[in-house]
Amino acid sequence: MGNVDFAALRTRFPGTENGVYMNVAARGLITRETRAAIDGMLDARLYGTANKPAMFELIERTRSRYAALINAEPDEIAITKNVSEGLNAIIASYDWKAGDNAVICADLEHPNNVFPWRNVAKRTGIEIKTVAHRDGQISPEAIADAIDENTRMVTASSVTFAPGFRTDIAAIGKLCRERDILFLVDGVQSVGILHTDVNDLGIDAMAVSTQKGLLGLYGMGFLYCRREWAERLTPVYMARFGIDLGDAHEAALGDGEDRLAPGARRFDLGNYNFVAAAAADASIGMMLETGTQAIENHVTGLANDLATGLLESGLPVVEAPGVAASSIVSVGAIGEGQHDSVNDPAMASLHDHLTENGVNLSIRRGILRFSLHLYNDASDVARVIELARGHNRSTN
Ligand SMILES: Cc1ncc(COP(=O)(O)O)c(C=O)c1O
Structure with missing residues (x-):
């Protein structure tokens, strides 16, 4: 189970080739098969x-x-x-x-x-x-x-x-x-x-x-x-x-x-x-074939890295004490906006910056929602963190 080749799996999803897809919480990518x-x-x-x-x-x-x-x-x-x-x-x-x-x-x-x-x-x-x-x-x-x-x-x-x-x-x-x-x-x-x-x-x-x-x-x-x-x-x-x-x-x-x-x-x-x-x-x-525990380990590891990187970039990652990582990383304040929009101008501007740079994510209940699956990899996580840091630098 530890030997799953996630890089090979990723190549089966053409949707990973153009930008960063972090929106499985809305709908996932499908494979060529x-x-x-x-x-x-x-x-x-x-x-x-x-x-x-x-x-x-x-x-x-x-x-x-x-x-x-x-x-x-x-x-x-x-x-x-x-x-x-x-x-x-x-x-x-x-x-x-x-x-x-x-x-x-x-x-x-x-x-x-x-x-x-x-x-x-x-x-x-x-x-x-x-x-x-x-x-x-x-x-x-x-x-x-x-x-x-x-x-x-x-x-x-x-x-x-x-x-x-x-x-x-x-x-x-x-x-x-x-x-x-x-x-x-x-x-x-x-x-x-x-x-x-x-x-x-x-x-x-x-x-x-x-x-x-x-x-x-x-x-x-x-x-x-x-x-x-x-x-x-x-x-x-x-x-x-x-x-x-x-x-x-x-x-x-x-x-x-x-x-x-x-x-x-x-x-x-x-x-x-x-x-x-x-x-x-x-x-x-x-x-x-891949194994559900292997998928979970892969995805939650990436989600953890994403949450850590965004926190280190000074972003308000929504965290709950004592909760193991899921596949979703949320940024913003609960209740700060509507289903598909954010009230906080800084978050709205970050969302626009990410989407303009090819990151596919969503907003739910005013929070930026990044959601990952087995086709995501460390380069996706690094790209989102890099974009978020760049945006922070330009707005602060
Ligand atoms: C937790 C949850 N339940 C239900 C739904 C949707 O329900 P349905 O499949 O009936 O459209 C969603 C998202 O679309 C969801 O995130």
Whole structure:
């Protein structure tokens, strides 16, 4: 695992050749091989040679590869469209009773993990208990304090979209497991980048999409749901692939018994995004070959170097005490601006300077967000630090 040739891997991503790409938290780069897999699917449509059994095989291989990536079983994975669909599938299929509550740190969640809770509160009358963040971090202690005997679900992002800290998922998972509370994770900012073992972490359900850390396309996601929990949930949406009809044809109606598919497969609906599946299949295959721990070590090492270099250049890197590096480095002050803009003129000017010099990054909640993946290297980090220093010199 220590012998991964990341320099060779980088050459598979043409997007690394023009400037510095540090924006996987919005969307990742894809490889030439992933592009070829996408082309293969489109060519089959162009020339009328698409083969449905092969397309279903692709889906099952992709499902199995994703399961292997997070140490789950294939039956614990549903194929979805995005994070929102996965989160909604779990939240809506729970049998909420009057007086139940769910716990969330809404300030740090992406809106797509806030709106579904507001909706379920309106529809069912349950209470959503919001806990405050601590130094920009989701706090297991605050969540523990909020949990009571009526808490049925807890949700958290494994890494927040801003400021991008890791959450202590294992600590929250333990709290939930001890109390039979469903722990629902938004894993989209970490899966594919940070080593993720859903069993070790005590995760009951986790939603991701494929365009970020999984280095695939928009319009496809995965929903992990631990078998024991999936079998306690009744999906609200139902279609052919959520029903277990053995080997029967996809158009079969069955005998009317409508037995739910095992595990998380019950959340599958109709036909899949086969083009996005071809992309995810190729990119996850590359990640499995590389090893998730090796990817995490590579990325967090670079992120650490970037944070250190920017701090030494006098920039306000957002840090939280005692938090291990994630793949995201944030610069600025939390709350200093809007989703896509910064109020602080110095930060706005630094952002413009970086982008004019070929650095691809984003602004989230007023903070400059640099996000890294396996294709980044030390030259990217050095370039950003050099540009930031040059900018500092010219403005001070
Ligand atoms: C933490 C997090 N959750 C969810 C999303 C998006 O959700 P969806 O895949 O439903 O568009 C993003 C970013 O786009 C995100 O950063």
